[in-house]
Amino acid sequence: MEWRWLQFWVMVVVVLITDERVSVSGGNVTYDGRSLIIDGQRKILFSGSIHYPRSTPEMWPSLIGKAKEGGLDVIQTYVFWNLHEPQPGQYDFSGRYDLVKFIKEIQAQGLYACLRIGPFIESEWTYGGFPFWLHDVPGIVYRTDNEPFKACTLPITNYIFYMQNFTTKIVNLMKSEGLYASQGGPIILSQIENEYQNVEAAFHEKGPAYVRWAAKMAVDLQTGVPWVMCKQTDAPDPVINTCNGMQCGKTFGGPNSPNKPSMWTENWTSFYQVYGGEPYIRSAENIAFHVALFIARLNGSYVNYYMYHGGTNFGRTSSAYVITGYYDQAPLDEYGLLRQPKWGHLKQLHAAFRNCSTTLLQGMRTNFSLGQLQEAYVFQEESAGRCVAFLVNNDEKTNATVQFRNISYDLMPMSISILPDCENVIFNTAKVNTSSNKRITRSAQIFDSVDSWEGSKDVIQNFEPTISLQSDTLLEHMNVTKDKSDYLWYTMRFQHNISCTEPVLRVESFGHVTHAFVNGINTGNAHGSHDTKQFIMEIPVLLNDGSNNISLLSVMVGLPDSGAFLESKFAGLKRVEIHCNETDQFYNFTNYAWGYQVGLLGEKLQIYREENLDNIEWNNIEGYFNQSLTWYMTFFDAPVGNDPVGLNLSSMAKGEAWINGQSIGRYWVSFLTSKGQPSQSMYHVPRSFLKDSENLLVLLEEVGGNPLHISLDTISLSSLSESTSYHQIPSISLE
Numbered sequence: 001m002e003w004r005w006l007q008f009w010v011m012v013v014v015v016l017i018t019d020e021r022v023s024v025s026g027g028n029v030t031y032d033g034r035s036l037i038i039d040g041q042r043k044i045l046f047s048g049s050i051h052y053p054r055s056t057p058e059m060w061p062s063l064i065g066k067a068k069e070g071g072l073d074v075i076q077t078y079v080f081w082n083l084h085e086p087q088p089g090q091y092d093f094s095g096r097y098d099l100v101k102f103i104k105e106i107q108a109q110g111l112y113a114c115l116r117i118g119p120f121i122e123s124e125w126t127y128g129g130f131p132f133w134l135h136d137v138p139g140i141v142y143r144t145d146n147e148p149f150k151a152c153t154l155p156i157t158n159y160i161f162y163m164q165n166f167t168t169k170i171v172n173l174m175k176s177e178g179l180y181a182s183q184g185g186p187i188i189l190s191q192i193e194n195e196y197q198n199v200e201a202a203f204h205e206k207g208p209a210y211v212r213w214a215a216k217m218a219v220d221l222q223t224g225v226p227w228v229m230c231k232q233t234d235a236p237d238p239v240i241n242t243c244n245g246m247q248c249g250k251t252f253g254g255p256n257s258p259n260k261p262s263m264w265t266e267n268w269t270s271f272y273q274v275y276g277g278e279p280y281i282r283s284a285e286n287i288a289f290h291v292a293l294f295i296a297r298l299n300g301s302y303v304n305y306y307m308y309h310g311g312t313n314f315g316r317t318s319s320a321y322v323i324t325g326y327y328d329q330a331p332l333d334e335y336g337l338l339r340q341p342k343w344g345h346l347k348q349l350h351a352a353f354r355n356c357s358t359t360l361l362q363g364m365r366t367n368f369s370l371g372q373l374q375e376a377y378v379f380q381e382e383s384a385g386r387c388v389a390f391l392v393n394n395d396e397k398t399n400a401t402v403q404f405r406n407i408s409y410d411l412m413p414m415s416i417s418i419l420p421d422c423e424n425v426i427f428n429t430a431k432v433n434t435s436s437n438k439r440i441t442r443s444a445q446i447f448d449s450v451d452s453w454e455g456s457k458d459v460i461q462n463f464e465p466t467i468s469l470q471s472d473t474l475l476e477h478m479n480v481t482k483d484k485s486d487y488l489w490y491t492m493r494f495q496h497n498i499s500c501t502e503p504v505l506r507v508e509s510f511g512h513v514t515h516a517f518v519n520g521i522n523t524g525n526a527h528g529s530h531d532t533k534q535f536i537m538e539i540p541v542l543l544n545d546g547s548n549n550i551s552l553l554s555v556m557v558g559l560p561d562s563g564a565f566l567e568s569k570f571a572g573l574k575r576v577e578i579h580c581n582e583t584d585q586f587y588n589f590t591n592y593a594w595g596y597q598v599g600l601l602g603e604k605l606q607i608y609r610e611e612n613l614d615n616i617e618w619n620n621i622e623g624y625f626n627q628s629l630t631w632y633m634t635f636f637d638a639p640v641g642n643d644p645v646g647l648n649l650s651s652m653a654k655g656e657a658w659i660n661g662q663s664i665g666r667y668w669v670s671f672l673t674s675k676g677q678p679s680q681s682m683y684h685v686p687r688s689f690l691k692d693s694e695n696l697l698v699l700l701e702e703v704g705g706n707p708l709h710i711s712l713d714t715i716s717l718s719s720l721s722e723s724t725s726y727h728q729i730p731s732i733s734l735e
């Protein structure tokens with residue numbers, strides 16, 4: 001069930017004020033019905049998601065710095081299990097996976113952290129963050145109380161033991177570095193599981209049992225800070241249940257215990273982008289309106305932007321059909337550059353709230369109508385004589401003039417005015433006082449010289465009786481590749497002995513892409529899409545009398561990341577037939593002698609690494625234009641300066657690109673949107689992947705392209721807007 005094909009743009013967690021003042025102990029971070037309490041102080045916190053492996057350690061200080069400058073208090077990240085434990089018990093926390101370094105950078109800049117351990121995370125990340133080796137644990141069913149296997153004599157045959165093992169590993173790592181707030185560190189919140197309620201019913205009575213187990217397991221780890229479960233009505237004490245959904249204000253049943261705050265995570269109708277999809281643009285005004293509304297109307301005290309910086313799905317880390325750039329439309333774009341006016345407008349919003357947070361947290365709230373579609377929310381501290389007001393105009397089309405405390409105010413359509421003294425408007429959500437900016441790409445180098453490139457064809461695998469893996473049926477793709485590669489060859493040989501002038505190859509696939517080769521000749525390809533993964537390919541083929549080789553290359557574009565029973569999802573070929581178009585005769589090869597080969601030869605030889613280039617023969621690329629399954633390589637110097645760098649691959653079709661041996665991700669330029677554009681043609685090359693000179697670029701092209709039109713571009717912002725926006729933002733001191 002791909003229930004969450006929409007990703008949340010902004011997740012707003014709102015804490016409702018109740019009369020309940022019971023504090024639940026959580027080390028030095030506690031909470032009550034009103035807000036989190038850190039070292040005795042209530043807080044209104046603005047938080048933003050930045051996922052450490054979606055950028056580089058060299059980028060982290062600047063990203064976190066810009067988030068702080070933008071008025072955030074908290075950086076939120078998931079923890080990526082499949083990066084950290086590639087093999088059971090073998091851990092990797094190096095480079096982009098250095099979680100401790102990331103959290104310490106957050107701390108160094110004086111911000112808090114929210115650690116969403118999961119360890120199921122979804123997040124448009126391959127396999128929802130699970131290491132693929134879990135798939136081969138005998139009898140495993142993910143994310144449920146795998147009771148029959150608990151009783152096994154082997155200590156670990158059960159998902160939940162692996163889950164506990166990994167969660168413990170992360171918590172212990174954080175503790176050993178003193179990173180929980182209770183130890184003086186920045187982590188104020190942790191999350192266990194992730195939107196589990198969406199799949200819970202599929203597991204019947206084992207669902208709630210699993211929730212109880214997961215909550216107890218987490219709480220027993222004694223982090224000293226609260227745990228949350230998002231979208232989990234039955235989150236057991238003291239784990240805070242939060243709501244994710246479209247209309248939580250109507251559908252959320254509230255906290256499941258009187259001493260817990262109500263927390264709301266809303267979907268904000270922006271989309272992560274998939275191949276074939278357009279970018280979803282959400283205006284700064286619209287985001288600001290909803291953030292302000294949640295704080296005013298629902299006494300919100302914690303707002304998280306998903307994502308604040310999306311970044312890049314390097315390598316093969318994106319989930320099925322998700323593009324390499326992630327949430328480029330966030331306040332910090334894929335390259336970490338300010339997206340204006342979004343970044344600046346939200347910064348002003350945060351500043352306006354800071355200016356009055358004490359009254360919001362301590363005052364009494366009243367609300368009243370100012371007109372048919374206009375309302376006021378007023379927070380008052382009688383003792384201190386302080387008053388804060390929000391004037392809301394819910395009318396989408398027309399201005400409204402309202403009287404508030406005997407003063408007349410003009411309210412713009414769909415806007416909220418913030419009056420920190422109940423008199424002067426310091427911010428209006430619909431009035432953008434930050435200039436827009438534009439990204440400028442400058443071509444630093446065009447690789448248009450035939451002599452600068454070399455090319456090589458990969459091998460089209462044919463069935464050989466000696467092939468290592470054979471089966472008399474079509475095997476499930478992932479179960480064969482074990483995710484060691486996107487590619488799986490299905491090969492077979494047959495004797496053609498019927499008379500047929502128009503044979504048609506018919507292949508049914510569970511997804512994602514199939515390339516067909518008949519007797520070594522590329523005869524076509526077909527693919528599914530994010531929403532419809534299954535597809536049928538029907539192509540005319542030329543057959544020899546007698547022996548024929550059919551080689552079908554099945555390709556995955558990321559593993560699935562959502563839904564119950566992820567361990568039993570299917571990909572790869574389902575049926576293969578050759579029909580004679582003019583008669584009713586056909587060959588059915590679905591149950592036939594198939595030979596399998598995982599991966600391409602160039603991948604196996606790792607020819608994208610400089611030290612392995614000599615493992616294959618490279619030639620002048622004259623003969624390699626528009627050729628399927630072709631490798632291209634060239635060397636280049638880094639563009640001067642410090643501007644971010646992108647590789648413009650618009651002249652290519654589909655494949656993967658490596659710089660100095662590191663994959664910058666899959667590309668799929670030939671999958672066009674409904675407007676006839678590629679979803680992504682510019683691919684981020686982090687500066688830290690580059691040397692000054694002699695950088696190796698290697699491309700694997702599946703379909704066919706022309707590398708002579710590839711360019712290396714630098715990316716910057718239109719300077720006028722950038723400087724204006726930076727200087728126009730009023731600096732309102734914090735609290």
Ligand SMILES: *[C@@H]1O[C@H](CO)[C@@H](O)[C@H](O)[C@H]1NC(C)=O
Pocket residue numbers: 088089164165166168169
């Ligand atoms: C997790 O399991 C591995 C063995 O697979 C073991 O070496 C390690 O100590 C365990 N870690 C924890 C935190 O339980």
Ligand SMILES: *[C@@H]1O[C@H](CO)[C@@H](O)[C@H](O)[C@H]1NC(C)=O
Pocket residue numbers: 027028039181182183184185
């Ligand atoms: C947390 O509370 C303990 C005991 O009250 C105190 O010693 C410690 O300094 C506090 N930690 C922080 C980070 O304030």
Ligand SMILES: *[C@@H]1O[C@H](CO)[C@@H](O)[C@H](O)[C@H]1NC(C)=O
Pocket residue numbers: 006245246247267268269
């Ligand atoms: C929320 O998501 C649903 C689908 O899951 C979508 O129909 C709806 O438009 C989204 N946004 C809002 C604000 O409801």
Ligand SMILES: *[C@@H]1O[C@H](CO)[C@@H](O)[C@H](O)[C@H]1NC(C)=O
Pocket residue numbers: 354355356420426732733734735
């Ligand atoms: C809020 O802003 C007003 C006017 O901009 C300023 O006079 C006041 O000192 C600020 N209050 C706080 C608590 O920062």
Ligand SMILES: *[C@@H]1O[C@H](CO)[C@@H](O)[C@H](O)[C@H]1NC(C)=O
Pocket residue numbers: 016017018297298299363364365366
């Ligand atoms: C917000 O707090 C006020 C008390 O200040 C309370 O009356 C109101 O019900 C709260 N709002 C919600 C949505 O809980």
Ligand SMILES: *[C@@H]1O[C@H](CO)[C@@H](O)[C@H](O)[C@H]1NC(C)=O
Pocket residue numbers: 297367368369375
């Ligand atoms: C106050 O706000 C609540 C929740 O938003 C709403 O149901 C109620 O009608 C409002 N009261 C007035 C007098 O507008």
Ligand SMILES: *[C@@H]1O[C@H](CO)[C@@H](O)[C@H](O)[C@H]1NC(C)=O
Pocket residue numbers: 397398399410412413
């Ligand atoms: C609303 O009022 C503003 C001035 O306050 C004006 O600029 C704008 O055009 C008006 N918009 C509409 C829809 O009337």
Ligand SMILES: *[C@@H]1O[C@H](CO)[C@@H](O)[C@H](O)[C@H]1NC(C)=O
Pocket residue numbers: 405406
């Ligand atoms: C508004 O004006 C009326 C009459 O001028 C006066 O009675 C009332 O006290 C005023 N209200 C406020 C909040 O100033």
Ligand SMILES: *[C@@H]1O[C@H](CO)[C@@H](O)[C@H](O)[C@H]1NC(C)=O
Pocket residue numbers: 476479568
């Ligand atoms: C995966 O492959 C193994 C043999 O390698 C087989 O025993 C198992 O049934 C397969 N599982 C699935 C789900 O296809």
Ligand SMILES: *[C@@H]1O[C@H](CO)[C@@H](O)[C@H](O)[C@H]1NC(C)=O
Pocket residue numbers: 502504538539540581
């Ligand atoms: C089968 O034959 C019909 C009639 O000649 C033709 O229209 C159709 O395109 C053929 N199908 C394929 C897949 O070649």
Ligand SMILES: *[C@@H]1O[C@H](CO)[C@@H](O)[C@H](O)[C@H]1NC(C)=O
Pocket residue numbers: 575577586588589590591
């Ligand atoms: C080919 O065999 C498969 C597996 O037995 C079957 O599902 C499919 O319907 C057959 N195709 C035709 C055209 O009969």
Ligand SMILES: *[C@@H]1O[C@H](CO)[C@@H](O)[C@H](O)[C@H]1NC(C)=O
Pocket residue numbers: 433727728729730
């Ligand atoms: C925009 O911000 C500047 C600098 O703080 C301020 O002087 C100006 O009045 C603001 N303009 C509007 C329309 O709010």
